[in-house]
Amino acid sequence: MVAVRAGVAVDQVKNVIIWGNHSNTQYPDVAHAHIAKDGARVAVEEAIKDEAYLHGEFIKAVALRGAAIIAARKLSSAMSAAKAVVDHVRDWHFGTRSGEFVSMAVVTDAHAAAAYGVPEGLCFSLPLSIKDNGHYEVVTGLPISDFARGKLDATVAELEEEKAEAFAHIEYLAAAKKAEVSA
Secondary structure (H helix, E strand, O other): OHHHHHOOOHHHEEOOEEEEOOOOOOEEEOOOOEEEEOOEEEEHHHHHOOHHHHHOHHHHHHHOHHHHHHHHHOOOOHHHHHHHHHHHHHHHHHOOOOOOOEEEEEEOOHHHHHHHOOOOOOEEEEEEEEOOOOOEEEOOOOOOOHHHHHHHHHHHHHHHHHHHHHHHHHHHHHHHHHHHHHO
């Protein structure tokens, strides 16, 4: 979407971050992204020059992309997910170039928590640099605007709620199994 809007090929857009969960609270963030255009590196926000679009329609369209694919194709969005897996494996295998990063969901640790205020133990999409040996590091030090903080907090809240529901279900099943064994 950024590439089309800026009039460049997709591979000319770098460092767009997808923060959070694969749901309608995911946050596509272009604040740290750039475009290679006419031999120059241009910030996405400067190239597109439409904050209302980037903070509104763009975010909504990305969040609802899966449903839009299903509606347009009248088929599953599985091929889109499969393409994402292939891209992730490629990036994981070959690594990222210096100064570039990709977004991948990882289980957050203290490092990620300290960097972006995301609690430990969530499967959360973050900006990562990947070394050619497959090891990744969370990219830290990226400033987070108040707008972005609100978006990150919303996706964190959703994931914490889902995590709590999952653990409650596990506890319920464990108690049921224990009762079954005791009987």
